[in-house]
Amino acid sequence: MRESTSTSESAVARLLGRVLGRHGSRPASGSTPETAAREPRRVGPAVRRVLLQMSAVFAALVCAALLVNYVIMPIIVRRGDLTVTPDLVGVPVVEAQKMAEAAGVKIRVDAERPDPTVPVGSVAFQTPRVGTEIKRGRTVGLIVSSGADMRSLPMLAGLNARQAQLDAEHAGFAIEDVVDVHTNHVERGRVIGTDPGGGAVRPLGTGVRMLVSLGPKPVELMMPSLVGKTAEEARLVVEALGLVTRSVKFERGRRGRSRYSREVVVTQDPVAGSHVVEGEGVTLRIGS
Numbered sequence: 001m002r003e004s005t006s007t008s009e010s011a012v013a014r015l016l017g018r019v020l021g022r023h024g025s026r027p028a029s030g031s032t033p034e035t036a037a038r039e040p041r042r043v044g045p046a047v048r049r050v051l052l053q054m055s056a057v058f059a060a061l062v063c064a065a066l067l068v069n070y071v072i073m074p075i076i077v078r079r080g081d082l083t084v085t086p087d088l089v090g091v092p093v094v095e096a097q098k099m100a101e102a103a104g105v106k107i108r109v110d111a112e113r114p115d116p117t118v119p120v121g122s123v124a125f126q127t128p129r130v131g132t133e134i135k136r137g138r139t140v141g142l143i144v145s146s147g148a149d150m151r152s153l154p155m156l157a158g159l160n161a162r163q164a165q166l167d168a169e170h171a172g173f174a175i176e177d178v179v180d181v182h183t184n185h186v187e188r189g190r191v192i193g194t195d196p197g198g199g200a201v202r203p204l205g206t207g208v209r210m211l212v213s214l215g216p217k218p219v220e221l222m223m224p225s226l227v228g229k230t231a232e233e234a235r236l237v238v239e240a241l242g243l244v245t246r247s248v249k250f251e252r253g254r255r256g257r258s259r260y261s262r263e264v265v266v267t268q269d270p271v272a273g274s275h276v277v278e279g280e281g282v283t284l285r286i287g288s
Contacts, residue, residue, distance in 0.1 A: 085140055087130040088123045093144060096123050104136040114149035116203055121145070148203040155198030156191050161212045164191045168208055176207030180214050188215030218277035225272035226265045231286050234265045238282050246281030263287065 083104045088096040093109065100107045115124045124145040128134060151172040156164040165175045186192050192211040196202060221241055226234040231248060238245050251266065266287035270276055 081136050082133050083136050085126070085128050085130055085132045085134060088126050088140070088142065089130070090118060090122055092119075092122050093142070096142065100140060105134065106137065106139045108139050108141050109144055110141045112144045112146045114147060114204070115145040116148040116205075118145035120147040150201050151204050151206075153194065153196055153198055153200045153202060153206075153208065156194050156210065157198060158186075159191050160189055161191060161210070164194075164210060168194075168210075172204045173202070173206055173208050175210055177209040178212055179209065180212050182214045182217035184216045186213035188213055218279060221276050221278070223268075223270045223272055223274040223276045223282075226268045226282075226284065227272070229265050231263065231265065231284065234268075234284055241276075242278035243276060244279060244281045246283050248284045248286060250286045 085105065086099045086103045088099060088107070091099065093107075096107055113124065118124045122145050123142050125143040127141040134140075149172070153173055154167050154171050156167060159167065161178065168175055181192065183192060190213050192213050194211070195209040196206075219242070221243075224237060224241075226237060229237070235245055250263070263286050265284050267285040269283040270280075276282075
């Protein structure tokens with residue numbers, strides 16, 4: 001009985017060894033059929049290559065499915081829902097509403113701001129800008145013009161010219177012209193008046209003409225002759241006329257001889273008979 005059992009076990013071991021040999025696995029040298037039967041089955045190189053190829057194909061199919069589902073299909077679906085924002089700038093809000101509905105979008109007034117080039121109540125700016133592709137039903141934000149920014153010109157009359165210019169610029173105006181005139185009523189260097197006048201309401205940046213006093217108009221005089229007078233006598237005459245001695249130059253007579261017995265005025269500028277005004281300068285040449 002024991003011999004029969006041993007023979008059966010040997011036959012099963014040989015059969016198991018042949019099956020494992022077909023899959024590229026052999027028992028290790030020196031192992032018995034019993035130990036070979038207990039060892040785990042090993043995968044051959046050919047089977048490993050097939051498994052790797054199948055894994056690569058499966059991964060590629062998964063990536064392709066994700067790309068189609070999350071990228072390509074949404075683009076295809078959205079293309080039918082896109083529209084282009086219309087040009088609403090310069091259009092009254094009521095008309096802009098109709099244009100937006102025709103394009104399949106909504107509008108929303110976000111704010112108002114002054115704009116000298118866009119009429120009151122019309123669109124001055126839009127977001128997104130004209131020609132932008134957006135989804136239908138989205139909202140276009142609008143900024144509506146409140147017209148030109150109107151400012152009040154401050155009172156500048158009586159101020160000195162520099163202070164008046166600073167005040168005007170601070171209020172948003174620009175001094176575009178300054179005219180100097182003589183007057184007996186306003187101190188020299190102070191503003192007589194402006195155009196437009198103080199308190200006038202004008203758009204931001206409006207130019208202003210300013211009239212500035214030069215003080216009283218100088219009296220016109222006839223220049224007397226100073227030739228032959230001494231330097232001191234000539235100076236007294238010049239000051240009495242309200243003129244100013246600009247310079248005094250001395251010169252000698254030709255050939256070293258004196259032309260006069262004393263130092264006197266030999267030339268003057270302006271010359272005798274000229275029309276002069278108060279404050280004008282006079283140049284004297286003294287000969288000895």
